[in-house]
Amino acid sequence: MTERRYFGTDGVRGEVGGPTINAAFALRLGYAAGRVLARQYPGRGRPAVIIGKDTRISGYMLESALEAGLSAAGIDVLLAGPVPTPAVAYLTRALRLVAGIVISASHNPFQDNGIKFFSAQGMKLPDEIEAQIEAEIDQPVGCVGSEALGRARRIDDAAGRYIEFCKSTFPNELDLSGLRIVVDAAHGAAYHIAPHVFRELGAEVFAIGCQPDGFNINEKVGAMHPEALVEEVRLRGADLGIALDGDADRLQMVDGTGRLYNGDELLYAIVCDRMKQKPVEGVVGTLMTNLGFEKQMQALGVGFERAKVGDRYVLEAMQRRGWLYGGESSGHLLCLDCHTTGDGIIAALQVLTAMSRSGKSLDELVSELKMYPQKMVNVPLAPGVKWQAHRGLQAAREAVEKQLGDRGRVLIRASGTEPKLRLMVEADELALVEDGLRELVAVNLAID
Template structure:
């Protein structure tokens, strides 16, 4: 894959008013994407159509208008879904047989940021070669088709309703949530109108928080990044469980009635354990950060396990290559390909609740046989040009720590993707063993070879 100029691993993202997230660039991006999609589209099916969804950031209106104008200028029809979760756009793209879907969101970032990402007609990320074609077209002169070929735009009035029904369809017909008190925290984000309805319509008594967006408060003190608000509300209401999403609702955190927070590894385990009780589970994909205890438990259950690079994009790629249905990240991006084509916080929560309801156990009991290993991680500064991968002292220290662990843990050394730091992590059955291992790694002087 060639070096990207604009697209990162999750579309184009940045500060509003910066070099990419501004009206002019967004107009060009819409026009470039429209040209590429129009070239690939079969004319027998009529004009290509794209759906645009967004979260609740104030800049969403501006970027939506610019994208709409660019796509229309390229001869592409546009459907405007308004504020809906990222996975809702993936669903609508597939369900309406569209050429592509576009999401305007910066996920868990503060309101000053925004981003634009695309879904293919299959409800998955665009293939790399298509993104590269769009990149190549962005810097070309902006044009416009003739008036008779301009794209039209209209709003989808029932986008939220369609997606609510889709989410509910992933919960078993023979089960319901009656008698459950659930706190639902939508992070003042894209799911604020949707998430409470899903759980309420399945029978739960819902206490919504983070459902009053004002354009500026997305992810502010609420949601998956700040579960303290959800924990406090669960305890205040005496709720059985709390569900927290992030700004675009593709990430999940949950808490039980005792106030204990469950991360993505534990929630994924609850889902996999339930699916295994219903039939065969071939394998599960985690990431480099997935807890070693999860890996050991999968092997003990006879389930394949593989680690992908950090990022739900890489998890999905590995799942598709292996033909496996379940995967996720410790951060709460969970994928169940027997339900949806992409990570979905609401649907993941419903699968966890399916496990709880079907087993008759509490969330704590459902994951009770998963032993999470203590983790110790230290970030050390990384000087420019440091070849840490081939540093003999670091390699020797890693081998020494792994011998000491003797299969009772693991060592992970990786460079940060966002700052000049090296992350040194050790997981072990015993916290002191993990701490001792990290101390040995930190003692290596990377400036000397």
């Protein structure tokens, strides 16, 4: 595949005002995407797309520029306003549109933003379509004839439609009455949605991180900063806490004692509940998924595969295998029997389903999952150093792996965003982790 110039693993993302996240580029991207989509769906009249966004101040600018480019290419535009990323995936399918567009930088601070696409099926846009859009981006922006211009309109009930969809993934015979839940929406896209979902299912809800001002998204709240949720759960004497990130596709949960549960633990609770309903063939994790999770899947007779870090790669592996469940330690959880993409609200509802069906606390649900100690160190990586072929590093890795045996593992990977090498050791005992990490860090990468 041709090297991408603009699209990363999750659309286009960068600092606002940079080479890609600006009004001029968004206009060109909208026009290019419109031309490609019009060719993809000939004979369907004027194709239509939906645009959703999170709460960043730059969303207004990018939304208007995309709308103009798409309209100039003859595409109708439906504007959903601030809604979670998975809401756009759902609405794209529900409204029978040709694509969905999300303006969000997920868990990043407000100075960043991004643009990503969903296909008509509510999944990440195929690589070949992204490649076609990239090929068009640097072409001059034109305009179809006036009679063929796209129209734009706002969807006033986008949030309500999505709230009902989320609730539909929770069993009809169950409710959340009697539960006191703190919901933290990270001042992001779910600020006016997530509290309603849990409240309408019967819970008493205390909302934090639900006062966006365009600048405070993910700031000391949400899944990236669960300390605020832990504190609020304890303060309120709540039973549970639910934290989302800026675009609400990532989940962290806290129980009444203030214990934090990451994506691996939450996915385990979901899988164990599903196994009681029908067999689960397999689960997809990532290179960062805790080794304890993998070993527990083996003990349960459930297949397990590691994908590269990124929910896109998790989904690709799930589709290839025909498996329904997967996720990342960071909290991107996919339940393809509920939705086509990762969804923090729906994932939380599946954990609550497991608790309601079993009558167990979250701690009890994951009690058999032994999470292995895991530590990571970032070390500088000088330009031109080929760490994969570095003899000293590979020798140290082999020595550590030999020492660990089947009690642990080593993961070495380069950062995708900065000149650093990530060294990670995981084992069933902390001492083994620390000894192994010291041996790896001691390698001088400047000398081979």
